Amino acid sequence: MKNYRVAILGSGNIGTDLLVKALRSESLACVAFVGRSYTSPGMAKARALGVTCSDRSIAYIEEHAQEIDLVFDATSAKDHAVHAPILKALGLRVIDLTPAKIGSICIPAVNQDSSLGSDNLNMVTCGGQASIPVAYAIGKTHSEIDYLEVVSSIASKSAGPATRINLDEYIDTTEKGIQAFSGAKHTKAILILNPAVPCIDMQTTIFAAVRNPDLDALKSVLDPIVAKIRSYVPGYRVIVGPILENGRIVVMVRVRGRGDYLPEYAGNLDIINCAAIAMAEEFAKEGRA
Amino acid sequence: MSKAVNVLISDPTLRDGNHAVSHQLTREQIATYCRAADKAGIPIVEVGHGNGLGASSLQVGLARTDDETALRTARENLPNSKLGIHVIPGFATIERDLKRAMDYGVDVVRVASHCTEADLTERHIRFCRANGKTVFGVLMMSHMIGKDMLAEEARKMENYGAEAVVIMDSAGNYLPSDVKERIDHLLETLSIPVGFHAHNNLGMAVANSITAVEAGATILDGSARGFGAGAGNTQLEVLVAVLHRMGFETGIDLYRMLDAADLAEGELLKEHPRISSISVVSGLAGVFSGFSKHVQRLAQEFDLDPRDIFFELGRRRIVAGQEDLIIEVSSELAAQKKAGL
Known part of the structure; x- marks a missing residue:
């Protein structure tokens, strides 16, 4: 029933990609698509799909709060800092897709159940969604992680203006996310945009410097986590590792998107949005409470 | 009376050279070379990890000397020369890295991106300008796009507040005609000075740098003995000698420059930069020079021909900062080899 x-x-x-996914969902009803300009390509797409649109941003949400159960914030970190208290005062549940770090960090494959108690979920970043499950598995199987690093490469075309202007926040939020879930003493995140044509698929490498690496134990914890991720992001797969190379544990994952709004190469868009939709559907199961 | 300087030299010996020693330059080496460079009157001395500020990583290589130590040491030993840094957004953030670098006394910030991604530099450039620093925009791997797109990206940097734009031939792929075409078009498009940074994979570094100056570029990068990634950079003491012979003024004392180069050879270099066979392949394939050490290591680990790895990286149009992809490509090539393909 599409009633959430x-x-x-x-x-x-x-x-816009979220919109396509929400429309496909069996339990979500998209009651509004809200931006700042009717001329944006996303707005045109939404209107073509027959979705109620507004160019009045947060003001529209404030006026229609009674008709909404949950708001996805897909603006920017700076904007979410303004929106978060307003949405809280309205009593609306929020899934934040910006790297604003205001809500509690949510990675469905790792902490879905405990996330259901929060009214503002932060989906970290695309690189965070791809790497944190691996970082978590490394943390589960190694008592001391001196250092953990994640490097994501994404296609230039998949990074819009807000993503680009939020680059520093992306790095900071991803670093804090991998630290929180792995227990590593130090963490680092790096993001590379590659303009190659045809566009490259999103790819993330996790490097870890640990005492006494145990690749078999890591693999046994990682495999079921990867299976869980694939249940909501079908295009997620491990392409290298875990291996030990030059004294580091190396795991590489690739994410191919479903091609909903941007083409399949934009796995970065897909993984964070699939995670957000998966959580919204969990809330829908709980009803509107 | 000294003549007015008409070619501004920026010396990345202690930054690009770090690639050649897997980022292992020590505090003492930094101090020694800075003193020599300062005596020679080199206007800008760039210091740091090979990929610049905040780039010490498992991805590219962990630096032996952290940013703070390197920059403070350089500052103490550069009474006259300006202290420069290379900053790539995606590696270095304003909060974690750039603000601190300013406290360490950096004068010139060179904010770099891959040649098509200039908009990633906007916040960093604006921040540096707002803090009164000299800021250059740097477009890396500039051989990967044509002159029109390159000028468009450079124009963005100018709009953000860059006071000059430097294009890098990061793979050492250019021939003089490629340089002339791009510098000509940049100068037509921009109202700020233009610079050039060469690598010597195809033996063209000095020739390409001279071509850039003849086309109107007024900033050139060069390293003592060519100490830099892959086949190395433009050999600075040679460049200065050639520029002076051509009648250009750099403000650099040639004898002391030669002394600094001799000192670099004795104190910094593990091996003399040379155009090895795989550097030729890397230049032809248009692959980032800084990958050289990683490719050599992985070729050994996976029992592969490093030339095959370079050509595959070139085919995939890998950009600077994607060292992890060398692991993927190597493991794939090894699997193919095993399957007898």
Whole structure:
């Protein structure tokens, strides 16, 4: 039953891809697609799909709060800092797709159940969604991680203006996320945009410097986690490792998207949005409470 | 009376050279070379990890000397020369890295991106300008796009507040005609000075740098003895000698420059930069020079021909900062080899 009412705030690449996914969902009803300009490509797409649109941003949400159960914030870190207290005062549940770090960190494959108690979920970053499950598995199987690093490469075309202007926040939020879930003493995140044509698929490498690496134990914990991720992001797969190379544990994952709004190469868009939709559907199961 | 400087030299010996020693330059080496460079009157001395500020990593290589130590040491030993840094957004953030670098006394910030991604530099460039620093925009791997797109990206950097734009031939792939075409078009498009940074994979570093100056570029990068990634950079003491012979003024004392180069050879270099066979392949394939050490290591680990790895990296159009992809490509090539393909 499509009866859990969601609104999407932000009409860029992320918001528009979310819209396509929400419309496909069996339990979500997209009641509003809200941005700042009717001329954006995302807004045109939403109107073509017959979804209620507004160019009045957060003001529209404030006026229609009674008709909404959950808001996806797909604007920018700076904007979410403004939106978060307003949405809280309205009593609306929020899934934040910006790297604002205001809500509690949510990685469905790792902490879905404990996340259901929060009214603001932060989906970290695309690189965080791809790497944190691996970082978590390394943390589970190694008592001391001196250092953990994640490097993501994404296609230039998959990074819109908000993603680009949020680069520093992306790095900071991803680093804090991998630290929280792995227990590593130090963490680092790096993001590379590659303009190659045809576009490259999103790819993330996790490097770890640990005492006494145990690849078999890591693999046994990682495999079921990867299976769980694939249940909501079908295009996620491990392409290298775990291996030990030059004294480091190396795991590489690749994410191919479903090609909903941007083409399949934009796995970065897909993984964070699939995670957000998976959580919204969990809330829908719980009802509107 | 000294003549007005008409070619500004920026010396990345202690930054690009770090690639050649897997980022192992020590505090003492930094101090020694800075003193010599300062005596020679080199206007800008760039210091840091090979990929710049905040780039010490498992991906590219862990630096022996952290940013703070390296920059403070350089500052103490550069009474006259300006202290420069290379900053790649995606590696270095404003909060974690750039703000601190300013406290260490950096004068010139060179904010770099892959040649098509200039918009990633906007916040960093604006931040440096707002803090009164000299800022250059740097477009890396510039051989990967044509002159029009390159000028468009450079124009963005100018709009953000860059006071000059430097294009890098990071793979050492250019021939003089490629350089001339791009510098000509940049100068037509921009109203700020233009610079050039060469690598010597195809033996063209000095020739390409001279071509850039003749086309109107006014900033050139060069390293003592060519100490830099892959086949090395433009050999600075040679460049200065050639520029002076051509009648250009750099403000650099040639004898002391030669002394600094001799000192670099004795104190910094593990091996003399040379155009090895795989550097030729790397230049032809248009692959980032800094990958050289990684490719050699992985070729050994996976029992592969490093030339095959370079050509495959070139085919995939890998950009600077994607060292992890060398692992993937190597493991794939090894699997193919095993399957007898």
